[in-house]
Amino acid sequence: MRGFSQSITFLRESPTRRIDAIRERLRRERRDIINLSAGQPGIPPPIEIRSLLAKQLIEESGMELYGYTPSQGVLELREAISEDLKRLGGIDVNPDNIVVIAGGQEGMFATFMTILNPGDEVILLDPTYFGYKPIIEYFGGRVRRLYLSMDDGFRVDIEKLKELVTNKTKALVLVSPDNPTGNIIDRETARAIADLAVDKDFWIVSDEAYRTLIYEGEHTYIYRYAPDHVISINTFSKDPGIPGWRLGFIYGPSNAIPKLKLAAEEMTYCPPVFAQRFVAAYLRSEVRMRHLKYIIDEYRSRRDAVVKALREYLPESRFIVPRGSMFVFVDLSKYIRDSERFAEALLERYGVTVIPGTYFSDVYRSAIRISFVVESIDRLQLGVERINRAINDLRGSL
Amino acid sequence: MRGFSQSITFLRESPTRRIDAIRERLRRERRDIINLSAGQPGIPPPIEIRSLLAKQLIEESGMELYGYTPSQGVLELREAISEDLKRLGGIDVNPDNIVVIAGGQEGMFATFMTILNPGDEVILLDPTYFGYKPIIEYFGGRVRRLYLSMDDGFRVDIEKLKELVTNKTKALVLVSPDNPTGNIIDRETARAIADLAVDKDFWIVSDEAYRTLIYEGEHTYIYRYAPDHVISINTFSKDPGIPGWRLGFIYGPSNAIPKLKLAAEEMTYCPPVFAQRFVAAYLRSEVRMRHLKYIIDEYRSRRDAVVKALREYLPESRFIVPRGSMFVFVDLSKYIRDSERFAEALLERYGVTVIPGTYFSDVYRSAIRISFVVESIDRLQLGVERINRAINDLRGSL
Numbered sequence: 001m002r003g004f005s006q007s008i009t010f011l012r013e014s015p016t017r018r019i020d021a022i023r024e025r026l027r028r029e030r031r032d033i034i035n036l037s038a039g040q041p042g043i044p045p046p047i048e049i050r051s052l053l054a055k056q057l058i059e060e061s062g063m064e065l066y067g068y069t070p071s072q073g074v075l076e077l078r079e080a081i082s083e084d085l086k087r088l089g090g091i092d093v094n095p096d097n098i099v100v101i102a103g104g105q106e107g108m109f110a111t112f113m114t115i116l117n118p119g120d121e122v123i124l125l126d127p128t129y130f131g132y133k134p135i136i137e138y139f140g141g142r143v144r145r146l147y148l149s150m151d152d153g154f155r156v157d158i159e160k161l162k163e164l165v166t167n168k169t170k171a172l173v174l175v176s177p178d179n180p181t182g183n184i185i186d187r188e189t190a191r192a193i194a195d196l197a198v199d200k201d202f203w204i205v206s207d208e209a210y211r212t213l214i215y216e217g218e219h220t221y222i223y224r225y226a227p228d229h230v231i232s233i234n235t236f237s238k239d240p241g242i243p244g245w246r247l248g249f250i251y252g253p254s255n256a257i258p259k260l261k262l263a264a265e266e267m268t269y270c271p272p273v274f275a276q277r278f279v280a281a282y283l284r285s286e287v288r289m290r291h292l293k294y295i296i297d298e299y300r301s302r303r304d305a306v307v308k309a310l311r312e313y314l315p316e317s318r319f320i321v322p323r324g325s326m327f328v329f330v331d332l333s334k335y336i337r338d339s340e341r342f343a344e345a346l347l348e349r350y351g352v353t354v355i356p357g358t359y360f361s362d363v364y365r366s367a368i369r370i371s372f373v374v375e376s377i378d379r380l381q382l383g384v385e386r387i388n389r390a391i392n393d394l395r396g397s398l
Numbered sequence: 399m400r401g402f403s404q405s406i407t408f409l410r411e412s413p414t415r416r417i418d419a420i421r422e423r424l425r426r427e428r429r430d431i432i433n434l435s436a437g438q439p440g441i442p443p444p445i446e447i448r449s450l451l452a453k454q455l456i457e458e459s460g461m462e463l464y465g466y467t468p469s470q471g472v473l474e475l476r477e478a479i480s481e482d483l484k485r486l487g488g489i490d491v492n493p494d495n496i497v498v499i500a501g502g503q504e505g506m507f508a509t510f511m512t513i514l515n516p517g518d519e520v521i522l523l524d525p526t527y528f529g530y531k532p533i534i535e536y537f538g539g540r541v542r543r544l545y546l547s548m549d550d551g552f553r554v555d556i557e558k559l560k561e562l563v564t565n566k567t568k569a570l571v572l573v574s575p576d577n578p579t580g581n582i583i584d585r586e587t588a589r590a591i592a593d594l595a596v597d598k599d600f601w602i603v604s605d606e607a608y609r610t611l612i613y614e615g616e617h618t619y620i621y622r623y624a625p626d627h628v629i630s631i632n633t634f635s636k637d638p639g640i641p642g643w644r645l646g647f648i649y650g651p652s653n654a655i656p657k658l659k660l661a662a663e664e665m666t667y668c669p670p671v672f673a674q675r676f677v678a679a680y681l682r683s684e685v686r687m688r689h690l691k692y693i694i695d696e697y698r699s700r701r702d703a704v705v706k707a708l709r710e711y712l713p714e715s716r717f718i719v720p721r722g723s724m725f726v727f728v729d730l731s732k733y734i735r736d737s738e739r740f741a742e743a744l745l746e747r748y749g750v751t752v753i754p755g756t757y758f759s760d761v762y763r764s765a766i767r768i769s770f771v772v773e774s775i776d777r778l779q780l781g782v783e784r785i786n787r788a789i790n791d792l793r794g795s796l
Contacts, residue, residue, distance in 0.1 A: 002568070002599045002627065004657055005514055005537070011660045014667075017469070040465050047456070054452035058445070063772075067438050067642045071415070102500055102644065105667040116403055135664065139403070170400070201400045229400065244465045244671030246500065246644075259402055262409045266533065269412075269503035272670045273642030374461075 010138040015130060015359045019343065023353050034383040035374045037353035039179075041326065042374035043298060045240040046291045049282045056277070069273050071265035073100025073249070077276045080283040081249055088212065089221040093251045099260045100271045103246035104209050104235035108135055110263035111205055111231050114256065116141045120170035125156070127329065127361035129179045129207065141170065147363055150331060153320055154183040158192045165196070171203035174222065177210040180329040180360045180369040182322020187220050194225030206232045209248075210325040212239045212292055215300040217323050228253045231260070236275070238326070239292060240282050247275040299326065305377040306370060309384035314391070326373040329357070333366035335391045336398045343368060345394060350386045408536040413528060413757045417741065421751050432781040433772045435751035437577075439724065440772035441696060443638040444689045447680045454675070467671050469663035471498025471647070475674045478681040479647055486610065487619040491649045497658045498669045501644035502607050502633035506533055508661035509603055509629050512654065514539045518568035520603075523554070525727065525759035527577045527605065539568065545761055548729060551718055552581040556590045563594070569601035572620065575608040578727040578758045578767040580720020585618050592623030604630045607646075608723040610637045610690055613698040615721050626651045629658070634673070636724070637690060638680050645673035697724065703775040704768060707782035712789070724771040727755070731764035733789045734796045741766060743792060748784040 019037050026033055044050075056065060072078070078095035085093050101107045108131060116122070118140030124132055126145045133143055144164050148154040161172075174193065176185040185193075197204045204222060211219045211234065223230040231252040237243035250260055264271075282288055306328055307321055316334035336342045339356035346352050357367030368387075372380055417435050424431055442448075454463060470476070476493035483491050499505045506529060514520070516538030522530055524543045531541055542562050546552040559570075572591065574583040583591075595602045602620060609617045609632065621628045629650040635641035648658055662669075680686055704726055705719055714732035734740045737754035744750050755765030766785075770778055 002601055003513070004654070005512055008512055008657055008661060011664050013660060014469075014663065020468075040461065042461065044459050044461060044464050047459075050455050054455045057448050057452045057455070061442050061445075063438065063440065063442060063639075065642075066442050066640050069642055070418075071412075102666050102670075105663075106665055109665050114403055114406055115401070138664070203400055241461075242464050244463075244467055244668065246666055246668070246670045256402070259406055262411060263406060265412065265503075266409050266536070267504055267507050267665050268500050268644055270642065270644070272500075272644045272673070274672055275670070 007138055011134050016355060019347065019353050019355065022344070022347055026347070026351065031351050034352045034379050034386065036370045036380070036383050037355050038371045038374040040243040041238055041241045041295070043241055043295050045242050045278070046282070046287050048287045049240070049278060049285060052281055053274070053278050065273065065277060067273065069270045069276060071270045072261045073098070073271055074273070074276050074280065077280040080280050084283050085221070089219065091221045091224050093223070097251050097254060097257055099250045099257060099264060100276060101248050101250055101264050102268045102271045104207070104233055104237060104248045105131070106264060106267060107233040107235070107248050107250045108132065110260050110267065111233060111250065112136055112139050112141065113263045114259045115170060115203055119168060121166060121168040122170055123161070123164050123172040125174070127180055127357070127364055128173065129175050130359045132173050145362065150318060150320060154178070154181050156185065156189050156193065158189070158196065161193070162196065165200050165202070169200065169202045171205050172197065173205045173207065175207040175209070177213065177219070177322070177324025179210065179325055180327050180355070181320060182325040182327050182329065183320060184214070184217055184324050185220055185222070190220040190222045191225050194222055194229070197229040198226050202229070204230045206230050208232055209235045210238060213296065213299060213326060214324045215296065215303060215322070219324070223251070231256060236279050239295065240279065241295070242275060242278065245275040245278070246272055247279055299373050302372045302377055302380055303328070306372045306380050306384065309381045313384050313388035326371050328370045328372065329360070329364070329367055330370055331364060331367045332391070335395060337366055338398050339366055339368055342390070342394070342398050345398070346387065346390045350390045352383050352386045352390075354387070405536055409532050414753060417745065417751050417753065420742070420745055424745070424749065429749050432750045432777050432784065434768045434770075434778070434781050435753050436769045436772040438641040439636055439639045439693070441639055441693050443640050443676070444680070444685050446685045447638070447676060447683060450679055451672070451676050463671065463675060465671065467668045467674060469668045470659050471496070471669055472671070472674050472678065475678040478678050482681050483619070487617065489619045489622050491621070495649050495652060495655055497648045497655060497662060498674060499646050499648055499662050500666045500669045502605070502631055502635060502646045503529070504662060504665060505631040505633070505646050505648045506530065508658050508665065509631060509648065510534055510537050510539065511661045512657045513568060513601055517566065519564060519566045520568055521559070521562050521570040523572070525578055525755070525762055526571065527573050528757045530571050543760065548716060548718060552576070552579050554583065554587050554591065556587070556594065559591070560594065563598050563600070567598065567600045569603050570595065571603045571605065573605040573607070575611065575617065575720070575722025577608065577723055578725050578753070579718060580723040580725050580727065581718060582612070582615055582722050583618055583620070588618040588620045589623050592620055592627070595627045596624050600627070602628045604628050606630055607633045608636060611694065611697065611724060612722045613694065613701060613720070617722070621649065629654060634677050637693065638677065639693070640673060640676065643673040643676070644670055645677055697771050700770045700775055700778055701726070704770045704778050704782065707779045711782050711786035724769050726768045726770065727758070727762070727765055728768055729762060729765045730789070733793060735764050736796050737764055737766055740788070740792070740796050743796070744785065744788045748788045750781050750784045752785070
């Protein structure tokens with residue numbers, strides 16, 4: 001009998017795709033749209049590495065630049081990643097403990113494909129990235145929420161976390177720097193979470209997509225504190241900025257690696273070789289640290305511009321100034337209630353895209369996520385001005 | 399409690415990876431290895447399109463060449479694919495019914511993720527490509543085998559097929575041109591299979607990876623005969639020859655498309671944009687038909703050389719001259735019994751890689767798959783000579 005899988009009903013289109021679709025329509029109508037919703041960077045990868053690859057693309061007539069690679073990724077790239085983790089984070093990760101993947105999304109899917117059995121519980125923070133829930137539920141897992149509060153800077157309260165842990169707890173997902181809040185877990189909290197994971201024997205799925213986009217403070221590599229309990233998911237989408245080329249990596253303990261590799265191999269056979277070549281050259285080039293400094297400086301000044309504009313135009317909004325990532329998570333509960341209806345009206349009538357807080361949180365339903373990495377400083381200000389105008393016009397009705 | 403998924407034990411490393419690993423070791427020892435095991439082409443993609451992309455890579459400083467695309471693939475590529483299917487196959491497939499994927503492997507995984515429920519039965523031909531069984535079993539499906547015989551050219555006997563169909567039959571997998579036999583389903587058989595699928599209401603998963611690599615005769619697009627029952631899996635790995643860039647496409651009926659798209663989106667978010675740009679340019683370029691003719695002529699002459707060498711050096715071997723694909727499936731039962739032990743000895747002692755028949759068949763356990771698209775004609779002949787030598791040396795012992 002034809003028909004479809006029942007479990008696939010747990011999967012839903014990424015909610016940002018809906019905003020993308022409306023934006024596309026308005027763009028075709030030649031409306032001026034200010035993009036404050038982007039989940040990808042606005043600065044392209046460095047020209048030096050692009051030129052290098054362009055040359056290889058013309059000159060190489062063997063199959064090495066076009067053919068399959070080992071499913072775990074080419075050794076040269078895994079070595080370059082290992083060196084980079086040492087240089088930036090001071091941690092020792094053996095290239096054998098790294099699996100190169102076709103982007104962070106594949107890392108998320110492969111990780112839960114590897115660890116979850118039906119009935120397992122997974123703890124998610126709230127707010128957090130919306131990509132985890134459907135994957136966890138697809139594999140038969142149950143989501144438990146640890147609610148964080150803007151009032152204390154989205155701090156993870158270890159006592160409250162302990163209360164959520166049961167004998168069915170399989171994993172805790174930690175996104176730091178966080179999407180949407182830009183919050184960074186401090187060292188003490190990371191260590192306390194690691195201790196708890198070891199004590200209660202659950203996985204920490206550590207999403208470190210934004211680990212190099214830090215504006216103040218530093219990124220904590222939680223793997224350091226619980227190497228046998230951490231599976232770390234990473235991407236090259238944000239730095240060097242090739243989201244559409246689909247490349248990232250996972251690292252974790254030796255017992256997990258063969259399974260993660262198999263999961264990825266079954267999904268995509270091997271990661272894209274052109275992207276692997278590109279990133280291996282990038283990580284080992286003198287361009288690497290310079291490009292990183294350039295994008296951090298640039299994104300920091302854009303963040304500062306958004307923060308300034310928010311304080312000026314939306315004085316009753318509440319937010320934590322993000323020390324990392326690409327986003328400000330702005331609570332508009334003094335102005336509006338329903339962030340989904342607000343985001344749609346804002347886009348249709350005022351030409352500004354933001355992501356509603358409901359996508360990230362059961363609690364912050366009047367918040368919006370503002371991305372500051374795509375538009376220029378002038379247009380970021382204009383965007384916040386338009387949000388102010390929308391609020392003034394719509395205030396009573398939403 | 400930490401630990402791993404139980405279902406992931408159904409996944410095993412691709413068996414060809416084992417041969418790859420031995421080959422890599424011998425290569426590091428500077429042994430001369432003749433590669434008759436390759437699952438990827440030996441001719442790189444056309445220089446004209448590579449030059450075009452190299453230019454764009456240097457010049458484009460917006461995010462379009464680096465950023466995410468719609469998860470279904472960029473419209474321009476889907477339109478180009480639709481035109482190409484019309485031109486080569488005479489079939490009308492709406493761009494909306496095409497999902498661009500990160501390679502054929504993702505197409506296979508997404509397809510069974512979309513259609514299978516535990517307990518469903520899937521009919522596989524024997525011999526056939528070894529990649530399907532682990533995926534089907536991972537999703538809880540049960541494999542039923544339809545055994546084909548070299549004696550009648552691996553013909554699909556419709557009456558025997560009917561006997562295998564039960565009320566649990568969810569799908570039949572059809573690989574044509576076939577890997578490993580190079581066999582092509584003829585029009586009458588395709589129509590009879592399609593009629594049966596409609597009558598008994600099961601899916602035909604039509605793997606058309608080698609559809610453009612046809613040396614005599616023509617490829618039958620089975621979608622034509624049962625458009626509501628066919629999910630067709632395709633790749634750009636063989637033509638234009640970018641296996642490591644991970645790009646392919648699926649097409650099927652409108653009720654399946656949103657689910658296939660979601661499955662792929664959940665695994666990799668979107669297909670690699672660089673590869674999408676490349677293939678869109680290729681399919682719409684005047685280079686396309688010229689390059690296709692070039693690789694077909696080249697591979698045909700290599701196939702002819704292998705066939706000639708087999709007749710000369712291994713006169714008691716049996717095989718069907720392949721009319722498509724990249725392989726000859728050679729039954730060596732007059733010479734040897736255990737193709738796995740033979741393949742390993744052949745590689746270790748004689749420096750020739752082939753894939754054992756056991757990977758494709760429960761029946762043809764003394765066969766080997768010879769790939770003729772990577773090595774030159776001289777080296778193909780030398781490879782067959784070495785197989786002859788190995789057989790003479792090892793004959794009694796294997």
